[in-house]
Amino acid sequence: MFGIALPxxxxxxxxxxxxxxxxxxxxxxxxxxxxxxxxxxxxxSFALGKCPVTFAEWDAAVATGAKLxxxxxxxxxxxxxxxxPVICVRSVDAQxxxxxxxxKLGLTGQPDSYRLPSEAEREYACRAGSEGxxxxxxxx
Numbered sequence: 001m002f003g004i005a006l007p008x009x010x011x012x013x014x015x016x017x018x019x020x021x022x023x024x025x026x027x028x029x030x031x032x033x034x035x036x037x038x039x040x041x042x043x044x045s046f047a048l049g050k051c052p053v054t055f056a057e058w059d060a061a062v063a064t065g066a067k068l069x070x071x072x073x074x075x076x077x078x079x080x081x082x083x084x085p086v087i088c089v090r091s092v093d094a095q096x097x098x099x100x101x102x103x104k105l106g107l108t109g110q111p112d113s114y115r116l117p118s119e120a121e122r123e124y125a126c127r128a129g130s131e132g133x134x135x136x137x138x139x140x
Contacts (some may be wrong), residue, residue, distance in 0.1 A: 001050065006104055011060040013083070015048040018125075025124040040120045048125050053089075053097065055081035066100040069093050091116075097104060 003014035004110075022044060028037045060070050063120065079087075098114050107113040117125070 002047075004101070005106075007061075009064050009104070011056065012065065013054060013056040013060070015054070015057055018045040018050050020046050020048055020125050023124060025120065025127055027120060027123055033126050039077070040124070042121060042124050043052070045116070046121060048102060048121075052085035053094070054083050055086055058086050058097070059098050064104075067098050068100065076102055 001016050001018055003016050004011045004015055020042075022042050024039055024041045024081060026037045026039050058068065069090075098116065102108045102110075102113045105114075109119070
């Protein structure tokens with residue numbers, strides 16, 4: 001694990017990233033037949049956030065002037081902020097957050113810039129080797 005350091009951003013919580021090594025995952029429906037399953041090979045290592053983006057991260061970015069849609073990450077019903085995951089965030093909001101982070105780190109346009117994971121990468125990381133109907137089922 002490693003954290004994303006931004007020493008010039010006040011209140012930045014240094015979110016933790018986990019390194020995911022190459023491997024394969026079987027994606028698709030399994031309840032009817034193995035014919036609906038597709039094996040997908042992840043050929044590269046990638047890093048994935050250990051936890052969802054938090055209000056602390058979002059608020060620190062906005063405080064530095066990040067062009068993030070503030071209304072996208074609001075606290076409804078008084079659930080709190082801080083280390084809680086942001087809510088009411090659209091894909092375009094997440095992309096804006098990643099653009100800000102890449103800009104702060106000097107990674108804009110680089111092949112190793114931060115981005116959302118592909119569907120296959122997310123499934124591979126969530127399953128962690130399990131092949132059940134749900135990603136949280138025991139490994140078989």
